[in-house]
Amino acid sequence: MRNAPEPILAIKRNHFKCSKRLPKVEKSMNVFIKGLNxxxxxxxxxxRYRDLFLVNGHTIVDDPAESDLILLWTCAFRRDYRDNSLAQIERYLKDYKAEVIVAGCLPDIDQELLHQHFKGRVLNWRDDESKIKEFFRTFNKTLGEIERNVSESKLCDDVAEYRKQHPDKPASFADQFIKLHISEGCRFECTYCSELLAFPPYRSFSESILxxxxKLAIEKSGHKEIMLLGDSIGDYGHDIDSSLPLLMQKIKAIDAGVTISLHGLNPAHFIKFFDEMASFLAKGVIKHISLPIQSASEHILKLMKRSYTRAEIDRIFTLFNDIKFAGFETHLIIxxxxxxxxxxxxxLNFVLRHRPKYVLASGFMExxxxPxxxxxxxxxxxxxxxxxxxxxxxxQAAGIICNTDDSALSAARFHTLNHIDIIPKEA
Ligand code: SF4
Incomplete structure (x- = not known):
């Protein structure tokens, strides 16, 4: 199950237009893109979707009322996100005249349910290259030819302070780092995971490009705190003869002041690279690590097919406690x-004993x-x-920050997700 992040930074821009001279397209559209991810x-x-439309002569607008086409990236890793996506599809259909296309993860996670709510065109993530070819005339570039922006700049040093200063601007924990997107897809087979139904095959992004x-992001900003993100970062490199520790070494070699944070590392991967990770921790290379255990019961871990044991997570968390490393968080499925x-x-006792900095507890969603x-x-x-x-x-009584499905933080997140236009940051 995906670990729900805090609200994604929303950068609102007025109409994007591609600055390059483009051959004439048959019909240029105003496209509104909304991420409900x-x-x-x-x-x-x-x-990439935004860049694809721009390079093919269309215009990206930030007001759905001005659009010819509304593209909604839907999400369904948990019931609340799924229901939110469905509610937003209905809202856009009701409130705007433009055609709505449903993209993203929901179409493959629950096709039947989507069909009950939506009869229009669907651009599911794992088939997006072929669907885009089918739906749009891509005169200049196809989706496969559009480069991926693998890095995003850091927004602030202290997200709590930033929120106080800018109460109207959403910001997330990850905005305190340069984000580096290193791969897509996941090779595990956790029995609860709905996202597996939507993921494309696992792909590591090129080591040299990353x-x-x-390097460029560090030179440009002077910031040296990097967060590695992906659907399963511990699998990095298996398809390109590399590995997560090798990539971390190369990133660390850019500058002595670099620190690395790891988002959503499966404990099985920590165990696989235990010595390397312990050495990174001892040298202060790792600043923050999110390690979703989901449960600390051996019996439940087996049913979840989590690929690690209770003893193994105990070993990892005991290491954190022994070396007084406090920058770790975890996620639970209740x-x-x-x-x-x-x-x-x-x-619960496992969490209270090892004292992560933050816990996300989600109710199980069937x-x-x-499986x-x-x-x-x-x-x-x-x-x-x-x-x-x-x-x-x-x-929370033990002094650990805890977010659950019903918490105020979750409600604020949906407000942000639905009411702020999220347009990816950099062209
Ligand atoms: S991968 Fe898809 S289903 Fe999972 S959290 Fe992201 S948008 Fe939602």
Whole structure:
């Protein structure tokens, strides 16, 4: 399950126009692109869509009322994000005259449900290259020829302070770093994961392009705190004869002051590279690491097919505690099928003992098509809600920041997601 980030930075720009001279297109459209994505990673995909339309002579507008076409990137990693995407599709259909095209992840995660709400054209992520060819005349460049912006600049040093100074501007934890998007897709087979239904095959982005982009971002800004992002960053390099530690070494070699943060590293990958990671930590190279354990019960981890054991996560978190490394966070799924009170307590006690900086606790969302939907021992909604509430209260009482599905932070996130136009930052 995706770890819901805090609100993605929204950069609002007035009409983008491509500055290059372009051959005449048959019909130039005003296109409005909206990301409803719950993750930071899809910003690079939105940027490519935007650049594709621009290079083919269309105009990107920031007001859907001025558009001929509304392209919505939908998200469905969790029930609340799925329902939000559906509600937004209905809102755009009702409020605007332009054609709505539904893009992104929802079409492959729950095709049937989408079809109940939407009968128009669908541009699902994993087939986007062929769908774009089918739907639009790409006179100048196809999607495959559009470069991906692998780096995004840092916005602020301290996100809490930034929010105080700019209450109307959303900012996220990751905005304190230069973001480097290193790969797409995931090779794990977690039984609850709805995103697996939407991911394209795993692909590492070129090591030389990443290092060069990182170098440029550092030179341009003087900032040296890099965050590596991807759907499964620990798999980096398996398809290009490299690895996550090798990439980290190359990034570190750019400048002695560079620090690296890791977003969403599967604990199985930490174990795989345990010695390298311990050495990076000892040398102060790693500044922050998000390591979603999802559960600390051996029995539940097996049902989730998480590829690591309770003893292994204990080993990792004990290392953090022993070396007094405090910059780590984790994510939990509460109410997974088969989760007993004992399993729940075990997970909670694990978190309270190891004291991560931040915990995201999400209620289990059943996804049609994901193997966990077939598991027996479903936890009823009331129990799930009660456990979520209890987890939030007990974790916060211990002085650890905890975000749950029902928290005020979640509500604020949806407000931002729906009401601020998110246009990828850099051309
Ligand atoms: S479902 Fe798609 S958009 Fe949503 S969090 Fe997952 S990868 Fe991102």
């Amino acid at each position: 719950g993750c930071w990673m899809r910003q690079t995909d939105l940027q 290092v060069e982009a990182c 109410g997974f099928p088969g989760e007993s009170e004992v399993d729940f307590e075990e997970t 996804t049609f098509g994901a 966990a939907s077939m598991l027996p021992g479903k936890v009823d909604e009331d129990t799930k809600r009660r456990r979520l509430r209890e987890a939030g209260e007990r974790i």
